[in-house]
Amino acid sequence: MSPYPCHMPRTTPADDRKYHHGDLRAALLAAAEAELAERGVEAFSLRQVAKRAGVSHAAPAHHFGDAGGLLTALAAEGFHRFLAAQALREAVAPPDPMSQLVAAGLGYIDFALSRRALFRLMFGSDRPDFAHPALSAASEAAYLHLETQVAAAGGSLVDIAALWSLAHGIADLMAAGRLQSLQDLAPADRDAALSALLLRSFPAS
Amino acid sequence: MSPYPCHMPRTTPADDRKYHHGDLRAALLAAAEAELAERGVEAFSLRQVAKRAGVSHAAPAHHFGDAGGLLTALAAEGFHRFLAAQALREAVAPPDPMSQLVAAGLGYIDFALSRRALFRLMFGSDRPDFAHPALSAASEAAYLHLETQVAAAGGSLVDIAALWSLAHGIADLMAAGRLQSLQDLAPADRDAALSALLLRSFPAS
DNA sequence: ACCTTTATCTTGACACCGACAAGATGCAGG
DNA sequence: CCTGCATCTTGTCGGTGTCAAGATAAAGGT
Numbered sequence: 001m002s003p004y005p006c007h008m009p010r011t012t013p014a015d016d017r018k019y020h021h022g023d024l025r026a027a028l029l030a031a032a033e034a035e036l037a038e039r040g041v042e043a044f045s046l047r048q049v050a051k052r053a054g055v056s057h058a059a060p061a062h063h064f065g066d067a068g069g070l071l072t073a074l075a076a077e078g079f080h081r082f083l084a085a086q087a088l089r090e091a092v093a094p095p096d097p098m099s100q101l102v103a104a105g106l107g108y109i110d111f112a113l114s115r116r117a118l119f120r121l122m123f124g125s126d127r128p129d130f131a132h133p134a135l136s137a138a139s140e141a142a143y144l145h146l147e148t149q150v151a152a153a154g155g156s157l158v159d160i161a162a163l164w165s166l167a168h169g170i171a172d173l174m175a176a177g178r179l180q181s182l183q184d185l186a187p188a189d190r191d192a193a194l195s196a197l198l199l200r201s202f203p204a205s
Numbered sequence: 206m207s208p209y210p211c212h213m214p215r216t217t218p219a220d221d222r223k224y225h226h227g228d229l230r231a232a233l234l235a236a237a238e239a240e241l242a243e244r245g246v247e248a249f250s251l252r253q254v255a256k257r258a259g260v261s262h263a264a265p266a267h268h269f270g271d272a273g274g275l276l277t278a279l280a281a282e283g284f285h286r287f288l289a290a291q292a293l294r295e296a297v298a299p300p301d302p303m304s305q306l307v308a309a310g311l312g313y314i315d316f317a318l319s320r321r322a323l324f325r326l327m328f329g330s331d332r333p334d335f336a337h338p339a340l341s342a343a344s345e346a347a348y349l350h351l352e353t354q355v356a357a358a359g360g361s362l363v364d365i366a367a368l369w370s371l372a373h374g375i376a377d378l379m380a381a382g383r384l385q386s387l388q389d390l391a392p393a394d395r396d397a398a399l400s401a402l403l404l405r406s407f408p409a410s
Numbered sequence: 411a412c413c414t415t416t417a418t419c420t421t422g423a424c425a426c427c428g429a430c431a432a433g434a435t436g437c438a439g440g
Numbered sequence: 441c442c443t444g445c446a447t448c449t450t451g452t453c454g455g456t457g458t459c460a461a462g463a464t465a466a467a468g469g470t
Binding site for chain 1 (some may be wrong): 245246247325328329330331332362363366367369370371372373374375377378381384386387398401402405406408
Binding site (some may be wrong): 020045046047048057058061066067 | 426436
């Protein structure tokens with residue numbers, strides 16, 4: 001009697017449930033993100049992730065070491081999507097530096113609201129290892145993007161701190177549901193209000 | 206043979222280790238805050254808190270229900286200290302509304318830096334029950350303080366969102382160690398830089 | 411004074427969790 | 441074919457939160 005229920009191959013090539021999964025690493029990351037979204041960072045469970053991916057409870061260890069390793073990889077991936085969310089806003093904004101700056105801020109907030117748990121993992125958790133090369137590089141890239149944009153708008157180091165803090169504060173508070181007056185606005189009005197808010201970080205304008 | 210090691214009364218009246226502790230609730234809150242500061246929100250353990258307070262692992266349940274209850278009470282206490290930190294800054298600041306507003310912002314940041322874990326529990330965690338009367342009232346009081354101050358300075362609802370977001374963003378990012386350029390400044394220079402930063406949220410000034 | 415009620419705290423149990431060790435399985439290269 | 445290795449499984453350990461049951465002390469009524 002084989003202790004493993006499913007050895008026979010399936011019809012679809014991208015199937016799970018083979019002993020050697022094929023792309024378990026990616027599957028675990030996807031499962032982890034889903035778990036994170038459903039249960040939050042603080043109730044995150046490695047065994048639950050494994051179960052969701054249809055794999056034994058110790059399988060993640062081989063790919064990520066421990067729970068922190070998985071969360072580290074997830075946070076790194078998160079920073080890439082974070083930049084993608086900003087790029088999405090920048091693509092439909094006027095090309096002048098100031099508009100691009102505001103667009104990046106809106107993307108920052110979009111990301112925080114659409115992926116609350118991931119956002120908190122990246123900015124409000126000690127569990128990921130921020131010294132890990134992959135995560136360190138990813139977060140560095142996000143900071144660099146901000147730095148470049150502020151420089152293009154003729155801003156200084158202080159302006160970086162101002163814009164970043166303001167965008168981050170709005171994003172974090174809204175993600176926590178503490179700026180309901182803003183959240184209740186219609187999307188268009190909301191964007192306008194947020195844009196006006198973000199512009200305050202640059203006193204010159 | 207009694208299973209309990211210490212039944213005899215002690216010399217000091219405020220001693221622990223009696224079967225009926227006397228003020229276990231407060232002792233647990235203090236132990237919980239110490240645990241929180243040492244191990245962070247995410248590694249917080251109810252049994253560890255009980256051990257630190259010198260009490261059995263199920264003792265907290267009677268006073269707080271479950272782990273969430275203890276964290277809820279802790280967060281509520283945190284909001285009181287949060288207001289106290291702001292009052293400390295306001296007391297040494299000029300009495301004009303604008304200076305008071307900046308002082309409150311500095312107190313906000315002071316609190317986040319001196320009690321990182323507690324700050325994260327209050328603003329970046331889902332574990333406390335924010336619908337609980339005690340916590341709800343405490344956090345409401347903090348918001349009301351901000352609202353009153355902004356109104357005194359002739360500000361609107363948007364100004365509340367702006368100042369709050371900026372102060373919160375600075376506090377959260379600094380608590381995460383992500384604004385090192387500001388953190389490295391000497392205290393006096395740091396306060397000056399932060400004050401200038403906070404003033405940006407009011408475009409008129 | 412004694413007895414009962416109630417609040418407080420302890421012990422014990424259960425399921426779940428993260429980490430480790432050992433074994434099963436399949437792939438790849440000799 | 442068969443040997444080596446990466447991959448995945450099972451089993452186990454200590455730790456954790458929560459519940460149930462019991463022990464203890466304080467309070468209150470008779």
